Amino acid sequence: MFEPFMTQLRTLLQGSFPAGDTRPSRAALAVNLREAAASVRAARIALARARAEQQQDRKRLQQIRASIEDLENRARNALLKGSEALAREAAEAIALLEDEKAALETATTAFDEDLAALTETLHRAQSRLRALKRGERSVDVRAHVLKAQSFDTGQGQSALAAAETCLEDIRHQQERDRLAEREYAALAVADRPEVLIEKLGDAGCGAPVKTRADDVLARLKSDLPCLLEANR
Template structure:
């Protein structure tokens, strides 16, 4: 019985953990990406350190080669002068330096191999990081869109349809009011005597109610006294 209870508790704990992870998936992903970016940055620094160490090794290797060449010249000169003692000391130094040269070359080969491997790892990791960052942006956009869908479907936005219908009715009523006002104005003009007289005068029946520009010009010309 105790075993079953233990299994059940562990199962519920796992479900709760998964539910928590699902609810916080986006911020969890963002933190994981930040952690990965820091690891990649550390790997970049490791590559830079390895390159610097390899360059130092190359400088030391060059110095060893130069010292070997110098000692060989001097040892040869000592042999030419039958100074076998100094020539032997030079030969021992040359043998020691040649051993250092060999170790340096092996170290350079190891550095080069390690650097190439680290560079490959960093490049691959950077590509994966960029893909994760794009995925995170898409996940955030999707999450915001889903929140908007839920909000629109919720009670706060449930009256959108009603508001749109109200606006449509308002516009229809305003249009009807405008048409009614125009019709009333026409009717008033048709019923009032003054309106009928104005319509007749404008149609050319009877004297015009207002002077035209031609009438004004004719009146002004008649005032002009012909020159003697």
């Protein structure tokens, strides 16, 4: 069931397909994988039902064995009481149950072997299906990577190279904008000298232009001795 899918997937992964668009091959692979997955699901359902029926057969076998044992005990009691007719009737029922028991034991034993073989086959199929799905993902990833690296015949460069060029242009433009803002700020000093004076004052070059919190705090601390003296 899986051989055509494995061969097809191996062909796609090894890149041995004809040059050109591989989408038809990938589409066929996807269809085959869906069919394989459906087959595995159907096999799993069928196996589950078979196991359920086998459990029912085993339960029936236990019931037959219990019935035979019960009938044998009652037939012995009938013989002890001299009721041979009842004992014979029980014996006939026991004979029928023993035939059914023998047939059911043979069937369940043979079916157990079949179920074991079918379960192993299903497990192998599930494992191969998982491997195929992983391979399909690899094919999709490879297709996307190849598409990203493919050369554009019009521009003569790959999509990645075009994106890199665009990113580099954006970075250059941002750098020019930052430089322009810096130059504009430098030119604005001539129109607004107070800005530069304030900047120099904050740096300690000359008297500060605006009141600073540190200066206020220092003044408040210097007033503390006077306040303490006045409160005595």
